[in-house]
Amino acid sequence: EVQLLESGGGLVQPGGSLRLSCAASGFTFSEYGMDWVRQAPGKGLEWVSAISSGGERTYYVGSVKGRFTISRDNSRNVLFLQMNSLSLEDTAVYYCAKEGGHGLPFDFWGQGILVTVSS
Amino acid sequence: EIVLTQSPATLSLSPGERATLSCRASQSVSSSLAWYQQKPGQAPRLLIYAASNRATGIPARFTGSGSGTDFTLTISSLEPEDFAVYYCQQRFDWWTFGQGTKVEIK
Numbered sequence: 497e498v499q500l501l502e503s504g505g506g507l508v509q510p511g512g513s514l515r516l517s518c519a520a521s522g523f524t525f526s527e528y529g530m531d532w533v534r535q536a537p538g539k540g541l542e543w544v545s546a547i548s549s550g551g552e553r554t555y556y557v558g559s560v561k562g563r564f565t566i567s568r569d570n571s572r573n574v575l576f577l578q579m580n581s582l583s584l585e586d587t588a589v590y591y592c593a594k595e596g597g598h599g600l601p602f603d604f605w606g607q608g609i610l611v612t613v614s615s
Numbered sequence: 616e617i618v619l620t621q622s623p624a625t626l627s628l629s630p631g632e633r634a635t636l637s638c639r640a641s642q643s644v645s646s647s648l649a650w651y652q653q654k655p656g657q658a659p660r661l662l663i664y665a666a667s668n669r670a671t672g673i674p675a676r677f678t679g680s681g682s683g684t685d686f687t688l689t690i691s692s693l694e695p696e697d698f699a700v701y702y703c704q705q706r707f708d709w710w711t712f713g714q715g716t717k718v719e720i721k
Contacts, residue, residue: 541702543710555709591658601649601706605658
């Protein structure tokens with residue numbers, strides 16, 4: 497059974513940093529691209545970042561470029577999102593998601609973790 | 616950036632009725648379109664990929680159609696568990712989501 501479990505969320509002040517983790521199990525982690533998607537309170541879904549299966553290629557939505565860094569540790573089956581210079585607009589539930597392979601969309605999602613940016 | 620526009624924003628229907636949800640792309644995405652269902656407090660669930668293929672375990676009452684810029688998700692006969700928010704997503708140029716359609720009980 498595929499499982500994705502996010503951790504590391506919480507309350508942070510504007511300008512602060514936070515590192516999210518997503519522990520994966522139930523599939524061969526190193527064979528799939530992984531993504532982060534967020535959802536602000538009461539709003540829709542926003543794709544944030546993606547990383548290729550081997551970690552050599554990373555991609556970001558414009559609003560987080562230069563502030564967020566996605567990475568992965570295939571030896572430990574963990575996905576990360578380092579978030580720096582956080583602003584109020586980054587407040588959201590953050591989901592990690594597994595890509596389906598060969599360009600297919602997100603077939604499994606974590607339960608989500610709340611990040612609140614507030615003074 | 617490819618923008619996806621979903622309509623209507625809200626669909627008020629009764630169980631047993633047919634639901635038709637629309638997703639329009641600002642430029643062609645070929646067949647690189649997916650649909651997700653999200654219930655309150657839950658993660659999204661993949662329903663349809665590549666415009667018309669049902670994901671594993673998705674009931675046959677869910678049907679996706681379309682290509683290019685115009686796509687439709689049809690739920691043939693609404694079950695109580697189908698009342699939720701539905702999002703389309705394109706994969707043609709990175710990933711973007713539509714703003715969602717809420718299917719609510721009338």
